[in-house]
Amino acid sequence: MKKYVSILLEIEHKIRKGQYRSGHRLPSIRDAAELYGCSKSTVLRAYAELERKHAIYSIPQSGYYVVENSGDLHHSHVEESVDFTSASPDLNVFPYLDFQHCLNQAIDTYKYDLFTYGDSQGLETLRHTLVSHLADNQVFAEMKRIIVTSGVQQALELLAKMPFPNGKEKVLVEQPSYDIYLRFLEEANIPVCTIARTAAGIDLQELENQFKNASIKFFYTMSRYHNPLGSSYSTENRKAIAALAAKYDVYVVEDDYMADLGVDHSFDPIYAYDQTEHVIYLKSFSKIIFPGLRLGVAVLPEVLLKTFNAYKRYVDTSILSQAALDIYIKNGMYERHKHTICNLYSERIHMLNQAAERYNQTGIIEVSVVTSGVYVQFKLPRTVNLERLVQRLSERRVQVVSGKGFYLKGYRELEKFLRISISRAQPGQIDEGVKTIIEEVRKGNWY
Structure with a gap:
């Protein structure tokens, strides 16, 4: 069996088994060549064939990613991290074939x-x-x-x-x-x-x-x-x-x-x-x-x-x-995809707002009023240690971004907050993610 075919079959196997899920970034050409003990051209040939079969797609200067696979839908997201950090579009709705x-x-x-x-x-x-x-x-x-x-x-x-x-x-x-x-x-x-x-x-x-x-x-x-x-x-x-x-x-x-x-x-x-x-x-x-x-x-x-x-x-x-x-x-593809993305993100923002209303009844976090876009500000009490909060949330598999980096160096931060992004937060994760954030803020013990 030719080397590129064996690489192709192994990647397809990993996709079917859920080891490489929708949006998963494949090893770079260089890393894959080292992994499989072959030349870069052999890896490129395997990736090109997978691309032709619409199993993966490439993003210039970024890499190769797994195309959305209906077989992924039965996989639970419970054990995965809740990603409230990413500013990039949801790869699961990437218009690969259209583009x-x-x-x-x-x-x-x-x-x-x-x-x-x-x-x-x-x-x-x-x-x-x-x-x-x-x-x-x-x-x-x-x-x-x-x-x-x-x-x-x-x-x-x-x-x-x-x-x-x-x-x-x-x-x-x-x-x-x-x-x-x-x-x-x-x-x-x-x-x-x-x-x-x-x-x-x-x-x-x-x-x-x-x-x-x-x-x-x-x-x-x-x-x-x-x-x-x-x-x-x-x-x-x-x-x-x-x-x-x-x-x-x-x-x-x-x-x-x-x-x-x-x-x-x-x-x-x-x-x-x-x-x-x-x-x-x-x-x-x-x-x-x-x-x-x-x-x-x-x-x-x-x-x-x-x-x-x-x-x-x-x-x-x-x-x-x-x-x-x-x-x-x-x-007209752009306009159709725009409506898909708008509706998807609006639903996620709505879920986030509902979760905040459900778990934040004491108002310990001040949530900005947002109904569109991808970002929501979670304003925190001044007593919160941002670095410690981010660390504790990471340990509970909830990834967030501290607001500290959005100021010029030396500027005294106006507010302590988390920037919450819903672009890659899966619907089934949003409620639990918000609940976890509020639990950790209430817990205190910052030092």
């Missing part, structure tokens, strides 16, 4: 484009498609102002580094805020100012003072489904932020990375209230499809286009991925 179809169609449709370096602004047909796609979220823009980026993170880094026409130099960030961006700002020595944000919002008077006096280049904010708080700005707050930006010539970088996870169709982004082109709108496609796609979009005021493109300089996003996404949106 594979789009990739194949993209190769046939755009075969000549794949032999060029492309346009640093992004594939023209995708950008044209995005004009109407973004308009569904009340983001109206000409194609020339839409730039495809290697995820939202790339756009955020470029904006922090480049000069702005207002001649100001500081970036205003909420506290708490997106941890990866905060770490970048620190490491790149970008001048920053801070403003406190809670589940209730921000102090608009304080925001105006900073816009007026602190030489703010731009204000970085997540208008809905905030990471890590999970909450969204009220309509009044969004209108006020747009008005203040215009009044004091401060730009707003609106990171609407979870735009597609909303079920509230009355929500309009800050961008929709911008009358003076002071709002930069960012959107990610990783939360609705998969992180390895690494595609985001930036909608820029015309005055920033030349500088942004100069800093971006070269093509850094896969033309094939862009072409596949273009087809995925055009043929």
Whole structure:
């Protein structure tokens, strides 16, 4: 028997026996070669065959994963850890076959484009498609102002580094805020100012003072489904932020990375209230499809286009991925998958809220009011030792994220909290997970 066939059969056996379950990450090519005592090309051949049989799928720069298997459904999740940490989409609803179809169609449709370096602004047909796609979220823009980026993170880094026409130099960030961006700002020595944000919002008077006096280049904010708080700005707050930006010539970088996870169709982004082109709108496609796609979009005021493109300089996003996404949106698959994900996550948030109401009757934990997205803040008493709580929960197989990492270093944490994510928490685990958290907080004994 050929070596690649024996590898293939062993992996199929492990999938059938439940050793490799839906979403399980297979060993890397290098690790598998060492494990099976063969060459990397032999492992690649086995994985390619498994992929062709739709047993596994690959995510660029991430690895190979097991496709959802109906045989997994009878396996109990009781003994598995409750994952309240992951920000990635649920692999069990990954649109593998749909997106594979789009990739194949993209190769046939755009075969000549794949032999060029492309346009640093992004594939023209995708950008044209995005004009109407973004308009569904009340983001109206000409194609020339839409730039495809290697995820939202790339756009955020470029904006922090480049000069702005207002001649100001500081970036205003909420506290708490997106941890990866905060770490970048620190490491790149970008001048920053801070403003406190809670589940209730921000102090608009304080925001105006900073816009007026602190030489703010731009204000970085997540208008809905905030990471890590999970909450969204009220309509009044969004209108006020747009008005203040215009009044004091401060730009707003609106990171609407979870735009597609909303079920509230009355929500309009800050961008929709911008009358003076002071709002930069960012959107990610990783939360609705998969992180390895690494595609985001930036909608820029015309005055920033030349500088942004100069800093971006070269093509850094896969033309094939862009072409596949273009087809995925055009043929309606994106919209259908969006509804699937929205409904799934809304159900899980509802289960979380019900569990919190059931076990938190004394109010020892303050739960943010969230009905969409993936994050919920569990605000804790000040006496709680966060590190000890996370450790104790881990020992009881409940994985959570401390809120401490969502602040700039040296910033005195405004609140002690856990960021709870439901994106990969299985429905049958949520109730028990919430119950365990509340039990451990009540138990005390932090030292």
